Amino acid sequence: MINIRDKGAEIWETWNRPKRVAFVLISIFFAGLLPFAADWGPTSFLNTPITSFQNVLVYPVGMFILMALGLNIVVGKSGLLDLGYVAFFAIGAYSQAILSTKFGWSTWEVLPVGIVIAMFSGMLLGLPALRLRGDYLAIITLGFGEIVRIIALNSKGTGGPNGVAGIPNPPAVFGFKFDLMHPEHYFWLVLGMILLVVWMIRRFTVRRPGRAWEAIRQDEDVAALMGVNTLVYKLWSFVIGAAVGGAAGVLYASKVMVISPDMFKFDVSVLILACVVFGGIGNIWGVILGAGILAYLPDRIRFISDARQVIFGLVLIIMMNLRPDGLLPRKKREKITEKSKK
Amino acid sequence: MRLEIKDLRVHYGKIEAIKGISVVVNQGEIVTLIGANGAGKTTTLKTISGLRKVSSGAILFDGQDISKVPAHERVDLGISQAPEGRGIFPGMTVLENLEMGKFNRKDRKSEMKEDLDRIYTLFPRLKERTAQAGGTLSGGEQQMLAIGRALMARPKVLLLDEPSMGLAPMMIANIFKIITTINTELGTTILLVEQNAQQALQRAHRAYVLETGKVVKEAKASDLLNDPDVRAAYLGTGAAAH
Ligand SMILES: Nc1ncnc2c1ncn2[C@@H]1O[C@H](COP(=O)(O)OP(=O)(O)O)[C@@H](O)[C@H]1O
Ligand SMILES: [Mg+2]
Numbered sequence: 001m002i003n004i005r006d007k008g009a010e011i012w013e014t015w016n017r018p019k020r021v022a023f024v025l026i027s028i029f030f031a032g033l034l035p036f037a038a039d040w041g042p043t044s045f046l047n048t049p050i051t052s053f054q055n056v057l058v059y060p061v062g063m064f065i066l067m068a069l070g071l072n073i074v075v076g077k078s079g080l081l082d083l084g085y086v087a088f089f090a091i092g093a094y095s096q097a098i099l100s101t102k103f104g105w106s107t108w109e110v111l112p113v114g115i116v117i118a119m120f121s122g123m124l125l126g127l128p129a130l131r132l133r134g135d136y137l138a139i140i141t142l143g144f145g146e147i148v149r150i151i152a153l154n155s156k157g158t159g160g161p162n163g164v165a166g167i168p169n170p171p172a173v174f175g176f177k178f179d180l181m182h183p184e185h186y187f188w189l190v191l192g193m194i195l196l197v198v199w200m201i202r203r204f205t206v207r208r209p210g211r212a213w214e215a216i217r218q219d220e221d222v223a224a225l226m227g228v229n230t231l232v233y234k235l236w237s238f239v240i241g242a243a244v245g246g247a248a249g250v251l252y253a254s255k256v257m258v259i260s261p262d263m264f265k266f267d268v269s270v271l272i273l274a275c276v277v278f279g280g281i282g283n284i285w286g287v288i289l290g291a292g293i294l295a296y297l298p299d300r301i302r303f304i305s306d307a308r309q310v311i312f313g314l315v316l317i318i319m320m321n322l323r324p325d326g327l328l329p330r331k332k333r334e335k336i337t338e339k340s341k342k
Numbered sequence: 343m344r345l346e347i348k349d350l351r352v353h354y355g356k357i358e359a360i361k362g363i364s365v366v367v368n369q370g371e372i373v374t375l376i377g378a379n380g381a382g383k384t385t386t387l388k389t390i391s392g393l394r395k396v397s398s399g400a401i402l403f404d405g406q407d408i409s410k411v412p413a414h415e416r417v418d419l420g421i422s423q424a425p426e427g428r429g430i431f432p433g434m435t436v437l438e439n440l441e442m443g444k445f446n447r448k449d450r451k452s453e454m455k456e457d458l459d460r461i462y463t464l465f466p467r468l469k470e471r472t473a474q475a476g477g478t479l480s481g482g483e484q485q486m487l488a489i490g491r492a493l494m495a496r497p498k499v500l501l502l503d504e505p506s507m508g509l510a511p512m513m514i515a516n517i518f519k520i521i522t523t524i525n526t527e528l529g530t531t532i533l534l535v536e537q538n539a540q541q542a543l544q545r546a547h548r549a550y551v552l553e554t555g556k557v558v559k560e561a562k563a564s565d566l567l568n569d570p571d572v573r574a575a576y577l578g579t580g581a582a583a584h
Contacts, residue, residue, distance in 0.1 A: 208445075215431060215442055221393050222429040227417035227446035227495065331433075 005283055005328040031191055035184035048299045054183035056299045059255055062190035063248050064295035068275040068287045069197050070244025075273065076282035076330070077201075077210070078237040079217030080130070081138040083269055084145025087125075088118045088242040090264035092249020094152060097164035097259050107170035107178075107254040111247065118246020119239045121148075126238040130231055133220070145269050153261040163260025170254050178254070186255060193251065194288070197244055201284055204240075213237055278319060280326030289327050343369045343404060343420070343498040343531055345390070350399035352382075352389050359385045361555040362399065367499060367533050372525050374534040374542040374563060376576060377552035383535040384426050386552070387501045390533070391423040392416045418446055420498030424488040424505065426535075432477025436468050439476050439487055443494030460528075461490040464520060482513035486520075493524070499531045500524065506538045514538065518545050539576035543567045551576075 012020070038046040038053040048056045071085045095114035099105040105113075129140040152158040159165075170178040176185040204210050212233040215223035224230050253259050271294070279290015298312055319327070345367040352360035360382050367373045375383050388394040390401055392413030401409045403419060411419070422443075431439050440461060444454065462469035465486040471479060476487060485505050492500055502521065506514040518541045524530050536542035543549055543563045551559035551572060559566065566572045 211438075211442065211445070214434065215445075218431045218433055219429055222425060222431070223442075224393065224413040225391055225417065225423050225425060225429070226442045226491075227414045228442075229412075229414045 005280065005286065006331065008285075009331070028191075028195065032188060035187050046300075048296075049303045051299055051302075052183065054187065056296060058183055058186045058190055059252060060295035060299070061292055062187060062194065063252050064272065064275055064291040065288050066190065066194055066197065066248040066251075067245055067272045068279070068291035069194065069201065069284060070241045070248065071272050072276050072282065072284065072287045073201060073204075073237050073244070074241040075276055076287070077205070077217065078213035078234055080234060080237065081134070082141045082238070082241070083138050083266075083273070084125075084141035084143065084148075085241070085245055085272055086264050086266070086268040087141075087145040087148040088122060088245030089249040089252070089268065090148050090152060090261075091118045091121050092246035092251075093253040093259050093264070094158055094164070094249075095246070096250040096253035097159075097167050098157065100168050100254070101164055101166055106168075107250065108173075110254075111250050114250040115243045115246045118242045118249070122239040122242025123235065126235045130234045130238065142266065142269075145264075145266060149261050149264045152264070159260075161261060163258065163263075164253075165258045167253050167257045167259065169257065190251060193247060198284055198288075200240075209233060209236060274316060278316060278326060280328040280330060282330035283326070283328050286326050286328030286330070293327075344402075345421075345499055345531075345533070346400075346402040347386070347390070348400045348402065350386070350389065350401070351397040352385050352394055353397045354385075358397075359555055360389070363550075363552070363555070363557045365533075365550055365557070367531060369531055370525075370529065371548060372521070372532045372534060372546045374536055374546035374549045375552055376536055376539045376542055376549060378576075379537065380554070381552040382555040383552055384503055385555075387423060387426075387503050387533070387535055390416075391421060391501060414446070417495050417497075420496075421501065422492035422495045422497035422499075423501040424485075424492045424503065426503035427507065428481075428484045428488040430476040430479075430484050430487050430491070432475065434476055435473050436476060436479070436487055437472045439491050440468075440494050443491035447495065457494050457496070461493060464493075464523065465490050482509050482517065485509065485513075485517055489517075489520070489524075493528070493530070497530060499533060502532060502534045504535055504537060506536065506541060514541065518542075521545055539572070540567075543572075 015023070035054045035057055037043050047053050067085065067089060071082065074080050074082045074085070092114045095117050096107060096110045099110045099113065100107070125141065125144045129137055129144070132140065153161055172178065176188065178186050178189060212223065212228045215226060215228055216230055216233060220230055275291035275294045276287050278294055279288065280286020297315065301311060323329070347363060347365040349362045349364060350360055351358060351362050363386065365373070365375065365386070375386065377383050385394060389396060392411065396409040400407045403421065408416060408419065431442065434442065440458060441454070444457065467483055468486055468490055471483065476484065479487060489502065489505065505517050505521070509517065521532060521534065522545055525532050534542055534546060543566055546563040549561060549563040549566050550557050551566070559569070559572065561569070
């Protein structure tokens, strides 16, 4: 099967700087027009039956893309299986909920703080967990995700099972209003975050951390023999992934205005992981595409109510059989086959 | 440079794989550690490079006990390893693999080029394949890459774990020749682990024979080549001599 990602990379390589900049700007412009896609005749089939298309674009589509990009740093770049990623999303969301309702902070003030809290929890989890490998790491992270939810469920400060209501939207900036009447503004905000994260990941990937993550993913012992401080670099990927999850959580809470512990169950972690694997683990464009589709699809087929979960599962199974490396797989040579490992 | 292993013991869980061995490697030597499969050769090298923990005993590097130093810092001290089974990064190009070998050295660009030139002179084959993915190289080329990558860090002592494993006879001869070249021309001290005792003993100055985690013999390599026990057990020619 042709690899669209490799083809795309090939074409990109032949372009000079102005051409690349123009392409990026035009792509961003069209991404910015997405909220109006369903208003246009030929693409009106995109409309979602229950929740409006523009709101679906913000949540789940935009949020899932953001989280999948964050999880991809951990799972795709450094090859660590994290099954409790929802924890950081929850921590971000509760930071926004509590700091805004109890202390009157605006989303813009909470955002950096929420990110730092998420990073700190990532460090707290990572320091003991990252000494373990493979299955053990997966189980510990899974446990961490559940612990965060159970704490939220059982403490007074977090509102227990009812959660927190009355979370304010972010205040307007430069005429952009982030409220129910302006989902497109909200989408642009999320889009901006996504672009920022993509830019950050691309920066990292070409520098030392990217090299170290790649080496750790391919062979952790050998990476250590090369002088890579594996614990520190694994921790960094964990903490950066946590930061993105936390940021997504802050925005999410400020959008939905009511949060409760049952929004942060294990299935969210699995769904985000599915987005990463479905789109193409390790490749940010694949991850964006995968998360976009998997987030959007359930809302599009909501009219068939109960059967939609089954259809969703079927699509996943069929696609993973047809394209086991995802829609847009990572660079071919970055794949490790058992054969070449020997 | 002097590497000294003193009464080293290493465990996998409850099983003792290394049962109190002592090995010395002096500046400029090629020392070989021969032994059958499962004797503990790989475990010994992994312990020297820090991938396995010491249960008791010491690893002295220039007189300092380094057994508590983490693996990634031992490279900076001057200990580099080409691991068993080559352990190259299959998804990185030859050049990227070599650059990984210098991960911690903040040398200037010119020094990186110098090091690369040194490796490419030693292994012209790698130069031809510089942009090729490591995983697509032949076994012999992968071994060259593993050795070249270890040399990028300018080690004081180079640890080689069965460099001849799984290679064709022509390539084996080639690799052993290069091992001597590295020792004589770059002046790198080498600790060579091998099952191919014939070749290893011909190239080394001194040798240790390892059996189930214990050193059972220690002598000049040339003496071991003529030792009847060693010939019988490792060179497959001993039976006729008895
Ligand atoms: N990861 C491991 N877990 C448990 N036992 C191991 C492991 N690796 C090696 N061993 C055991 O330690 C002993 C020495 O193995 P090793 O050092 O690999 O020998 P060699 O390299 O000489 O073939 C063997 O008995 C082997 O079974
Ligand atoms: Mg071995």
